[in-house]
Amino acid sequence: xxxxxxxxxxxxxxxxxRVQELGxxxxxxxxxxxxxxxxxxxxxxxxxxxxxxAIPLPLATDFIQVSSYGSGSASSGEITLVASPAQPIANRxxxxxxxxxxxxxxxxxxxxxFEEKGANSVRIxxxxxxxERREHSITIDYPGFTITSGFLVGYGLDYNEKYRNLPExxxxxx
Numbered sequence: 001x002x003x004x005x006x007x008x009x010x011x012x013x014x015x016x017x018r019v020q021e022l023g024x025x026x027x028x029x030x031x032x033x034x035x036x037x038x039x040x041x042x043x044x045x046x047x048x049x050x051x052x053x054a055i056p057l058p059l060a061t062d063f064i065q066v067s068s069y070g071s072g073s074a075s076s077g078e079i080t081l082v083a084s085p086a087q088p089i090a091n092r093x094x095x096x097x098x099x100x101x102x103x104x105x106x107x108x109x110x111x112x113x114f115e116e117k118g119a120n121s122v123r124i125x126x127x128x129x130x131x132e133r134r135e136h137s138i139t140i141d142y143p144g145f146t147i148t149s150g151f152l153v154g155y156g157l158d159y160n161e162k163y164r165n166l167p168e169x170x171x172x173x174x
Contacts, residue, residue: 067082
């Protein structure tokens with residue numbers, strides 16, 4: 001990838017500063033609760049790793065993987081559960097961690113899924129909120145950044161499984 005192929009959107013320092021702020025907010029809200037932080041694979045794994053280190057509470061971590069794309073490049077509108085968390089959900093407080101919330105379909109489905117599994121509460125933390133494409137009503141309890149346009153890569157966000165390892169977030173010029 002040439003330097004002209006991408007434009008810096010968020011520096012590593014901006015991301016880390018916001019992750020620390022989110023960690024403080026979450027810590028305040030989850031005192032004396034049975035917190036389970038569940039990352040949505042694959043994009044959230046880098047953000048979640050930094051986020052849980054910014055939450056000085058006893059907590060459990062796990063992951064879930066879903067698909068809404070099938071074999072195409074546009075969402076099918078159907079959610080398929082690919083991998084479930086191993087942690088028990090009932091009577092626990094769930095914090096879903098996502099890299100980017102765009103249409104809201106996946107997060108709405110996941111919130112309902114965990115509520116049906118008996119979670120005490122389900123809240124959402126997303127690094128990126130792209131609400132201009134929102135098709136499904138969803139509340140992001142802990143939003144990182146609102147970015148209105150562009151195809152984003154880096155810090156867990158990918159294009160064809162590449163660029164997740166970049167420490168910053170870029171607009172990718174396709």
